[in-house]
Amino acid sequence: MVDLDLGWIRNQFPALSQEINGQPVIFFDGPGGTQVPKSVIxxxxxxxxxxxxxxxxxxxxxxxxxxxxxxxxxxxxxxxxxxxxxxxxxxxxxxxxxxxxxxxxxxxxxxxxxxxxxxxxxxxxxxxxxxxxxxxxxxxxxxxxxxxxxxxxxxxxxxxxxxxxxxxxxxxxxxxxxxxxxxxxxxxxxxxxxxxxxxxxxxxxxxxxxxxxxxxxxxxxxxxxxxxxxxxxxxxxxxxxxxxxxxxxxxxxxxxxxxxxxxxxxxxxxxxxxxxxxxxxxxxxxNYLAELGHRVLPGVQNRREALLAAMIAIKQYERDLCQKLVTGLQQIPDITLYGITDTTRFDWRTPTVGIRLAGRTPHAVAKALGEQGIFTWNGNFYALGLTKELGVESSGGLLRIGLVHYNSVEEIHQLLKALIKIVPSHES
The missing domain is CATH 3.40.640.10 (Type I PLP-dependent aspartate aminotransferase-like (Major domain))
Structure with missing residues (x-):
């Protein structure tokens, strides 16, 4: 994976230290709004x-x-x-x-x-x-x-x-x-x-x-x-x-x-x-992103160059995260995965994934995950044309898992473990 200093990155975001029911909060809700660094506050x-x-x-x-x-x-x-x-x-x-x-x-x-x-x-x-x-x-x-x-x-x-x-x-x-x-x-x-x-x-x-x-x-x-x-x-x-x-x-x-x-x-x-x-x-x-860029590529001359360095590194890091997430989801029975799943085409997707679990509404899954401190979104996310075209609008839309660069491989593993316990086949 791309060598981002994840420890430094996560230390910039105070919200990541929160807990729910004794569990560290995992923010997979980035497409609805990301957390902010302390410097922004x-x-x-x-x-x-x-x-x-x-x-x-x-x-x-x-x-x-x-x-x-x-x-x-x-x-x-x-x-x-x-x-x-x-x-x-x-x-x-x-x-x-x-x-x-x-x-x-x-x-x-x-x-x-x-x-x-x-x-x-x-x-x-x-x-x-x-x-x-x-x-x-x-x-x-x-x-x-x-x-x-x-x-x-x-x-x-x-x-x-x-x-x-x-x-x-x-x-x-x-x-x-x-x-x-x-x-x-x-x-x-x-x-x-x-x-x-x-x-x-x-x-x-x-x-x-x-x-x-x-x-x-x-x-x-x-x-x-x-x-x-x-x-x-x-x-x-x-x-x-x-x-x-x-x-x-x-x-x-x-x-x-x-x-x-x-x-x-x-x-x-x-x-x-x-x-x-x-x-x-x-x-x-x-400026936070620019500072990240200076850490990724020391010696960049101006803020534009630092921002490009940061965003290129973020794209590569998130591509690796997304591949781990998609690969893990594909190994869980009763999950339907929407969007690009061919890893050779991952340059044409962000690490935002829409899924459905057989026998569970997206809201029910999001609620169950939320009780474990894993925050995801459910619904149509105002992408109404897409959910109608996919035939899922009338039954609750999608469960959306959205990664950003402050997320980790360990958090993905926690999500996959939680989903395995939620899928109907696990209960039988």
Missing amino acids: DAIAQYLVTSNANAHGAFATSQRTDALITSARTAMADLLGCSSDEVVFGANMTTLTYSLSRAIAHTGDSLRAIARELQSGDEIIVTKLDHYANVSPWFALSERGVVIREVEINPEDCTLDINHLKQQINERTRLVAVGYASNAVGTINDIATIVQLAHAVGAMVFVDAVHYVAHAPIDVRVLDCDFLACSAYKFFGPHVGILYAKREHLARLRPYKVQPAPDEIPSRWENGTQNYEGLAGLVAAI
Whole structure:
């Protein structure tokens, strides 16, 4: 396995020391929200003690808040590989996506620079693999005559049907909305290829990277996507939403804003007072990852390089963890495993696994595991198109096991032992 200093990593996360019923807590709930390092907690508290004020005032604490906003944009730019003026903050990814979808719908003539204005009969493509935060905002535009096309999945491995996607894209396509990775079963989509297909017909691409960011490096310049959204609480930070958008789109599109409001890019895209203490925690979360990168690859020259080193190491470590988890699950009778299981294709999945146990609802299994201090999620995780396509929505969806880099092989062994005791065949 990749040589990460797991002892140092786990020591950064105070929550990992908790116990339930005398058992150490095992957090396999990362896809729903990761735990945070102590440095994030300290940064939030420090902001509230020393800098708690609204922005743009003529006094010290407000000026510190202004400096924090700049620092947060720079940190996110380093993580995503963009410019700081292409970073927009908001309450969460869902809110930002709805806001952007409305801006696109109502901009009118300003969209002529892409192809022609968004009008009745124009088309937007979504997928059945996605979280509904990247589906519902676009479906809402159908009330304006926009045609929404859905891309099918391959149920046998829960991958996107790329041939069906190619069939859906045409000269009327204005935007393709796609997830970087499935939050339910971990499938990673070929975003670079999807962007090329969309741009070939003059369409924009909106990427939901909420689930992906914690697991691998991102370079939006290489991807050439038009928009990419994520949430800090999914990559070891607080509840802050982030939107990357190409500068030309931020300049051309018109956001819905309270008047008067600043006209500068990107702040004119941010509605109301931001979560400044959350931004302090966001910077600390990114700096934690950068510190990990310096430990993995001593001598890196800047934060962007350190972040790439950290995320590459995390991806490799988690790939090994995922292989151990999937191999172990396949040896337990009465378990159905969804998603990519071929280890030679594990570069196309995150360590997020969806399963079903025969004779047990996902909720019952999650409850039984939770009583042993093993935290997993159950349900559809807002990936409603996927659970319907798999035929499990009406019976409780999936049990989701989500690994991140602070998890260990020993924790996987504990999970497998617990599942063996839960499966019906064990009772007989």
